[in-house]
Amino acid sequence: MDSKYLKEECGFDGLTVTEEAARCLLCHDAPCSKACPAGTNPDKFIRSVRFRNYKGAAETIRMNNALGAVCARVCPTEKYCQKGCSRSGIDRPIDIGRIQRFVTDFEEAAGMDILEKKPANGKSVGVVGSGPAALQAAVTLTMLGYAVEVYEKEKVLGGMLRLIPEYRLPNHIVDKEIERIEKFGVKFHTGVEVGHKVPLDELKAKHDAVLLAPGYSYGKMLPMFEGNDKVVKAVDFLKEVKEKAGKVHVPNNVLVVGGGDVAMDVVTTLKLLGVENVTDVVYEEFKEFKASKKELEGAQKLGVTIMDGYVPVKAEGGKVSFEHRVIKAKVEVEADLVVLAVGQMPVVAGLGIELVKGEVNEGSPYVTKDPKVWVCGDIAHSAYDKTVVGGVRTGKEVAFYIDAALGGK
Ligand SMILES: Cc1cc2nc3c(=O)[nH]c(=O)nc-3n(C[C@H](O)[C@H](O)[C@H](O)COP(=O)(O)OP(=O)(O)OC[C@H]3O[C@@H](n4cnc5c(N)ncnc54)[C@H](O)[C@@H]3O)c2cc1C
Ligand code: SF4
Structure with a gap:
């Protein structure tokens, strides 16, 4: 079989990325940043790239988006950050995804360690699933001082990211994102199907909160x-x-x-x-x-x-x-x-939640009937699309809701 399947599209180099960033009109109230569901802040990182401050650009991306390198490759940018780009009125929108890809590739090549966490608060959260929403929630909760353990039913972590074809999202990019998250302190368990092999009650007894992010994986x-x-x-x-x-x-x-x-x-x-x-x-x-x-x-x-x-x-x-x-x-x-x-479709047997039209919908985002159990990602009723960056957004938001419920600010 042909190896074209394994070939990712070319990215920017140092020269072309500067040229692309120089096309930015430096809008005062940047529509690109307003339109990014994850709050990755493209107007700020594009400014940094313009002045060849790749380190600053990487910090902006990573502190806001634990899957910055993945999003750079798979975000439907025409629907989000690039949609309202003021440059579209002149010629074409800034290629934000590809600039983000250049910066996150730089971060990886330079071996940067950007994520920072607050001191441990003695509380823990169990996260079910390891797709984009779960990964972002795990990172944000770790940043807030929680001990986080992720339980994934498959042998491999990453959820649907492991299905997006190699020519669009190479496996090694997903591996690196997860390695970074593990190094940051998130503990992963694979081959654990919660609700079957491990009952939900076991996780509830072990952790202060349980977050369900089983996605639409069937x-x-x-x-x-x-x-x-x-x-x-x-x-x-x-x-x-x-x-x-x-x-x-x-x-x-x-x-x-x-x-x-x-x-x-x-x-x-x-x-x-x-x-x-x-x-x-x-x-x-x-x-x-x-x-x-x-x-x-x-x-x-x-x-x-x-x-x-x-x-x-x-x-x-x-x-x-x-x-x-x-x-x-x-x-x-x-x-x-x-x-x-x-x-x-989602399968939530054994997870103690009910779905209405494929979503948990208890009137308020991310909550379930059980005050100790939360949801995020594709199964959560939220204003965001069922996309990777939508998952990142829900993961970030639910982490702050859980923190508030457990006594954080
Ligand atoms: C082929 C394909 C291509 C896509 N392309 C894009 C794209 O280009 N851009 C984009 O933005 N979005 C894309 N998407 C959509 C995107 O991948 C999803 O919206 C996103 O992954 C949802 O994230 P999630 O965290 O909710 O769940 P998922 O990524 O679905 O992950 C859920 C995880 O939970 C695990 N799990 C389920 N039940 C249990 C249990 N009981 N115990 C333990 N673990 C469990 C599953 O094994 C899985 O790993 C694509 C989806 C597919 C299928
Ligand atoms: S590529 Fe994705 S994560 Fe980056 S700014 Fe655009 S929508 Fe946000």
Whole structure:
């Protein structure tokens, strides 16, 4: 298989990053900083980069965002920091993600140790899950003086970050972020499924508070595909490809069902692995597409065949029949492998919480019926999108709520 899957897009060098930072208009009331859910403060770090103060820029990013290097690569910046960039009115927005990537790469290369914590306050918090929300909450709580222990059911830490394809988010970047957090003092336990192997009550007895961040880590299945050995869920497919660094066998004729960003990751991965025929059949019509324009255009450029507006109605092995939602049209696609990218869902059995429309919604953000148990990340009812940077925001916020409840300021 082709190694294009392993190649990350080029970043800035010392010259190009200065040129890009020099394009910044130094707005007084910077829209970029207002629009970053994590409060990473791009206007401040771009100013530092302009004056080649990379150390200061790294400090700004890291103190505000424990996953600065990850966010630099995966944030949908067109929706957040770059959306309101004043420079857009002149030519194009500042490439904030790539500047952030340069700075966090500098931080790593220089071996900087930026995070600082208050003296230990004698209290501890148990965190369930190790996705972006859990990791940020663990860091903020450690900064506030808590002893934090993270319990993750998988053998590997990082949650959905371990599924984002290597060409967009290399595994070594996630490893480094987690190493830094571990060095800062957060204790990690892997292979521990809370609610099953370890009851929630055990964590409640051990810690002053328990924070649940199990995310949307399970792929959805449609009943007609149940038990079909030609069918694999998108999350399982992406996980295997990433775990095996692209060294997987994939047949030359693959059908993907679904049209969100995860489906775009699947079709792009398939193409970069060298699969010849990739057909994506999507429920939405192009005008209502869920995937970002950039991801869709990227997939089309790679030669993915996309059929919009079709619903699957019957599946027998790799033969799947679809009917159009609007016009009278039927289509049958036969493939050697079918990848289902029809969404993810949370599983919270044994965690003592109830979900309404996939979220814990007790009227106030992050709380549950149990005053000792809190939630954050994708399962929390919050104003933030289900993204990495949204998770960072909820992790930071819930840490301050927990601190206030446990007697902090
Ligand atoms: C393929 C893919 C691509 C994505 N691309 C992007 C992107 O480019 N940009 C972006 O911003 N967002 C992206 N996202 C979304 C983003 O990854 C999620 O919004 C984010 O990871 C949610 O963070 P979280 O902390 O809530 O949970 P998750 O990252 O889902 O982590 C939850 C963790 O909890 C663990 N867990 C669950 N139950 C238990 C239990 N009972 N006991 C112990 N551990 C448990 C799980 O194993 C998992 O590790 C993508 C998601 C996917 C699936
Ligand atoms: S964390 Fe993400 S949204 Fe915030 S400034 Fe950085 S790239 Fe933009």
